[in-house]
Amino acid sequence: MIDDTARDPSSKIWYALPGGYFDVPIDALDPMPGSEQETHLDQVLALVLDVVPEDQRDRYASALRDVRYMAAQMRSEGVVACSLGMHYADDGSAVMSVFTVALRDIEWAPAKITAVRAVSVRECQEEIELLTLPGDRPASISDTVITMPALAGVPSQDLYQCNLYIPTPSGAQLGVLTLSSTAVGSRKHYRDMMEGIAHTVSFHDPLPEIERVVRGAGPDRPSDGIQDSIVADFG
Structure with missing residues (x-):
């Protein structure tokens, strides 16, 4: 299902989210x-x-x-999109998560150096990994569990956070995709999900190619290689 926001002519970043998220x-x-x-x-x-x-x-x-x-x-802080997720955990309980997307202006550097630098400056980095996205684009991912201090009426609790860092082709901006949830027991699931989302991120409109694949016929039909790539990225 393609959300209407994907057709916004002012969009600067495209990505796919699993079901259960609401803008x-x-x-x-x-x-x-x-x-x-x-x-x-x-x-x-x-x-x-x-x-x-x-x-x-x-x-x-x-x-x-x-x-x-x-x-x-x-x-x-450069956040251009925010979504709330509601899902069921393995034990049947409801779990919530917050997903945000930010575009931040940065000093130009080679994309791989930017991806490494972005993930290395985190104060509490854990499980750091470099990713290779479609088109040999570099990205990085890290996740951690932090303890939030108690606030008035809200007890102290652990918070899981996963961050994706994807440089734009121009090298002048950095896409930062973040998922946060108090469902720390679902850490592996969220980490895997964020890696999947990373492979759908694009800084140019991918919809014309996707729609040609959906039509699947006529002179606009892409080669099998392009079709396989799109299917792998967007399902």
Whole structure:
């Protein structure tokens, strides 16, 4: 299934996610001040608060402010997409994860050096691995488990985090794909999933090639080698 966002002409990065992930509209949650989008957001938030019991209104208002603040923080750090995942663990319990994609401007360097450098500056790097993506593109991946400090009303807990680093063809930007989850027992599953996602990442629109493969006939039909490559990357 191809999401509508894949056809956004302003897109700078494409990737495939497994089922169970839902986009968070961070742009809509952090509109430009004075814009029409900000007016619409304020109207929606007002409607939400109107249906909340009066004794809980302050708590909901605070939570909504926190959401807007987090959206602004993500955008300030170059995050261009965010998705929430809900899946079932092996024991039948529900597990959640957060997946983000960021594009960061970097000083130019050969792609392989950029991939190595990106993963080596992590403070808590574990299980570091260099990847070779389709087209012999270099990338790197690392994951770790960190302990989050206790906050008001929230006990201390372990958090699993996996990071992918993929340099753009120009060498002037770095794609950083991050998955975070408190389901540390599913670490291997998430690591394998992120490696699979890495092989679908593209910095040019792959849809025309994919759609030619889907049609599978006529003069636009790609060679078997290209078709095999696309199937391997996108399923």
